[in-house]
Amino acid sequence: MESGRHAKTQQGLTLVELMVALLIGLLITLGATQLFITSKRSFNRVESLAKRQEAMRFLVDSLSLDIRTADKGGITTNGDDVLRLTYSGTRTEDPYCRFTEALQWVEYTHDDPSSSVRIRYQCTDTGDMSPAPLVDGIAGIGFSVAADGTYVDVDTLFLPLDEETEDERSIRFRVTNRNSVIE
Incomplete structure (x- = not known):
């Protein structure tokens, strides 16, 4: 009977029980917040x-x-980071020129201050187009043309993926000029 009377007198939580419950809730909230922050960083890096x-x-x-x-x-290079390509008017319906024009030449350059690869071109009926940014986020680009002009080696150095990493990514590839190898 005494145990029943003791149960009736207790009507709430003690201060210690309340503090333990608050601490457990705080730890769960901190864990969820840390998980959210880690997921957000990972999402930003993947993007x-x-x-x-x-x-x-x-x-x-x-x-x-x-x-x-x-x-x-x-195909000529004007230094290490300029590539100039000429065409004899056979390349029509080009993304650079209007449908009635033919491409005369294209020039790729690297602009250090803005870290962008720029493109300049000329079509048959229009004048020399001023350099326009093609791709941003490039730390450097280098071109080397084979002695016989059959291919171009391209070295591209990309900026770090984010501010936290210092390592830079690079890509190298070789492209063969079809007109030089087909006789």
């Missing part, structure tokens, strides 16, 4: 990587198309 990969794919596709379709002997 940044996807943007870099898309920029790299676009640069490789653009360079490859232009190098493959240039005239035989129409």
Whole structure:
């Protein structure tokens, strides 16, 4: 009977029980917050990587198309980071020119202050187009043309993926000029 009377007198939690419950709740909240922050950082890093990969794919596709379709002997470098490709008017319906024009030449350069690869081109009916940024986020780019002009080696150095890492990513690829190898 005494135990029943003791149960009736206790009507709430003690201060110690309340503090323990608050501490457990705080630990769970801190764990959930840390999980959210880690997930957000991971998401941002994956998104940044996807943007870099898309920029790299676009640069490789653009360079490859232009190098493959240039005239035989129409590939020159003007230093290590300038590539000039010439065409004899056979490349029409081009992304650079209007439908009635043919591409005359394309020039790729690297702009150090903005870390972008720039493109300049000329079509048959229009004047020299001023350099326009093609891809941003490039720390450097280098071109070397084979002595016989059949291929171009491209070295590209990308900026770090985020501010926390210091290592830079680079890509090397070789593109063969179709007009130089097909006789």
